[in-house]
Amino acid sequence: MSVTTFLIDKPAFDIATGIVRFDYGLDDRRFCETLELPKGADPYAAQSPTFQKLLGLAAIVLGVSYFKLLAPLQIAAPDIALTEEEREFVIDVYENGLGEFYARNNLRRFGKLSLVAPADNHRPEVFKLRDRALVPIGGGKDSLVSVELLQAAEVDFTPFAVNPKGPILSSVSEIGIPPIYVTRTLDKEMIRLSKEPGFYNGHVPSTAINSMIAALCAILFDYDRIVLSNERSASEGNVAFDGREANHQYSKSIAFESIIGSVLANATGGSLQYFSILRPYSEARIATLFARETKYDHVFSSCNRNFRLAGHEGPLWCGECPKCHFVFLIFAPVMSKERLTGIFGKDLLAQPEHEHSFRELTGLAGQKPWECVGEILEAAACLYELTKRPEWADEPIVQRLKPDLLAQYGQSQLEFALAELMADSSVHHIPQSLAARISPHAL
Numbered sequence: 001m002s003v004t005t006f007l008i009d010k011p012a013f014d015i016a017t018g019i020v021r022f023d024y025g026l027d028d029r030r031f032c033e034t035l036e037l038p039k040g041a042d043p044y045a046a047q048s049p050t051f052q053k054l055l056g057l058a059a060i061v062l063g064v065s066y067f068k069l070l071a072p073l074q075i076a077a078p079d080i081a082l083t084e085e086e087r088e089f090v091i092d093v094y095e096n097g098l099g100e101f102y103a104r105n106n107l108r109r110f111g112k113l114s115l116v117a118p119a120d121n122h123r124p125e126v127f128k129l130r131d132r133a134l135v136p137i138g139g140g141k142d143s144l145v146s147v148e149l150l151q152a153a154e155v156d157f158t159p160f161a162v163n164p165k166g167p168i169l170s171s172v173s174e175i176g177i178p179p180i181y182v183t184r185t186l187d188k189e190m191i192r193l194s195k196e197p198g199f200y201n202g203h204v205p206s207t208a209i210n211s212m213i214a215a216l217c218a219i220l221f222d223y224d225r226i227v228l229s230n231e232r233s234a235s236e237g238n239v240a241f242d243g244r245e246a247n248h249q250y251s252k253s254i255a256f257e258s259i260i261g262s263v264l265a266n267a268t269g270g271s272l273q274y275f276s277i278l279r280p281y282s283e284a285r286i287a288t289l290f291a292r293e294t295k296y297d298h299v300f301s302s303c304n305r306n307f308r309l310a311g312h313e314g315p316l317w318c319g320e321c322p323k324c325h326f327v328f329l330i331f332a333p334v335m336s337k338e339r340l341t342g343i344f345g346k347d348l349l350a351q352p353e354h355e356h357s358f359r360e361l362t363g364l365a366g367q368k369p370w371e372c373v374g375e376i377l378e379a380a381a382c383l384y385e386l387t388k389r390p391e392w393a394d395e396p397i398v399q400r401l402k403p404d405l406l407a408q409y410g411q412s413q414l415e416f417a418l419a420e421l422m423a424d425s426s427v428h429h430i431p432q433s434l435a436a437r438i439s440p441h442a443l
């Protein structure tokens, strides 16, 4: 019986068209994904070993979408040479980055994947890059708070997005700085097969994917930093599975940031930095920073329904999903009811039919939702805070959850959690020179 191997070919970049082509194989099936990068890349950069190195790593990371159809134990990249550190990075992406996918499909792959790729023993050249930042924009509150912090610190930066749509386009337009946009086209056959019996489907680490695409643009268009907007709350996982913690947001976690940051720095001889400027902050703290500025109120959205590949027709905020509920919850203590309901189009705490969702978010039922939401105790503390606010205390959801919250956590734990949410963590990778210039108090 033949053993299924996921095959990753050497990718190709055509500087004239800006097209990158990634080819993959799974048994006798072949898949092709493309990126359309902006034209006008530096030809010297495009031919450099540094760019070729990052192109190979990008091929491997973007491969997760195709690998997941069968999730075989063997991965082969026969024409992409890897250092020991890069091999560990790849295994991290294919194990922890796909942790939610494995947990939800009950697939035990942790510690079992094998990767066949030639060894790379070359010392990378120092690839000089200009002192300016590429800032991925997700269309939600987080990257807009980063923009505010960077502008206050007078940092030279360019907004960056992959497949921009809806809130990303309107947010970037409000930022007013010409962006770098990349069009990513997945293989249609992969999407079709993922709905067929005999194939798996599930979540992929989208931040890892977007970050590798940003790294290609940083080299081609001369940026020495990729500045992410990943909060400290993203490091908390969802469930224990197969001896590990599966985290929907794994590639937003500090663990992943440490690994990819080191890989990108080493691949460029120390030139390219990768870090999240929001790592010191909880989601609740980011909400307080966002609330100080109103100009993005009607152009941003954190609701992921906006970002489906096929597009989205509905309102900016669906009001139905856990992410909408969580974001409403963390904004409520720091915004007037009038402003918040104006943003969401309705009052989500007044809708008893969503009680179960708020219970899951606050740890009173089920598990932490497989969504981009903050920590359980964070949501519980924000809801508890609303019980003390005359404007919110009588809302049906607040009324119904209050006794159970107090019974489960106790008042002193909730008060302590509230204080912790506003305390900035020192665990981050922001370079010292920039950290000294960033002042959330100035916003």
Ligand SMILES: CC(=O)N[C@H]1[C@@H](OP(=O)(O)OP(=O)(O)OC[C@H]2O[C@@H](n3ccc(=O)[nH]c3=O)[C@H](O)[C@@H]2O)O[C@H](CO)[C@@H](O)[C@@H]1O[C@H](C)C(=O)N[C@@H](C)C(=O)N[C@@H](CCC(=O)O)C(=O)O
Pocket (backbone or CB within 6 Å): 065, 066, 186, 191, 194, 201, 202, 203, 204, 205, 206, 207, 208, 209, 248, 249, 250, 251, 252, 304, 305, 306, 307, 308, 309, 310, 371, 372, 373
């Ligand atoms: C928009 C969204 O949230 N999509 C998730 C959803 O997929 P759905 O089927 O509803 O719509 P599409 O995104 O259009 O996907 C169609 C199919 O294509 C597959 N696919 C998509 C993108 C990709 O890069 N590779 C793919 O193979 C997808 O599996 C569908 O079959 O549910 C999926 C299954 O759970 C999720 O995987 C989709 O999530 C997107 C990949 C996505 O971009 N999600 C981000 C908004 C997201 O979740 N970000 C997280 C960070 C996660 C991380 O570790 O970085 C966050 O913001 O916290």
Ligand SMILES: Nc1ncnc2c1ncn2[C@@H]1O[C@H](COP(=O)(O)OP(=O)(O)OP(=O)(O)O)[C@@H](O)[C@H]1O
Pocket (backbone or CB within 6 Å): 135, 136, 137, 138, 139, 140, 141, 142, 143, 144, 160, 161, 162, 163, 164, 168, 207, 210, 227, 228, 229, 230, 252, 301, 302, 303, 372
């Ligand atoms: N389409 C995209 N292209 C490039 N970067 C993206 C894209 N979507 C998300 N990102 C980046 O990935 C990281 C995680 O996204 P996330 O959705 O948490 O942030 P956000 O949209 O800024 O805020 P929110 O949590 O309110 O949605 C952020 O650094 C974000 O800027």
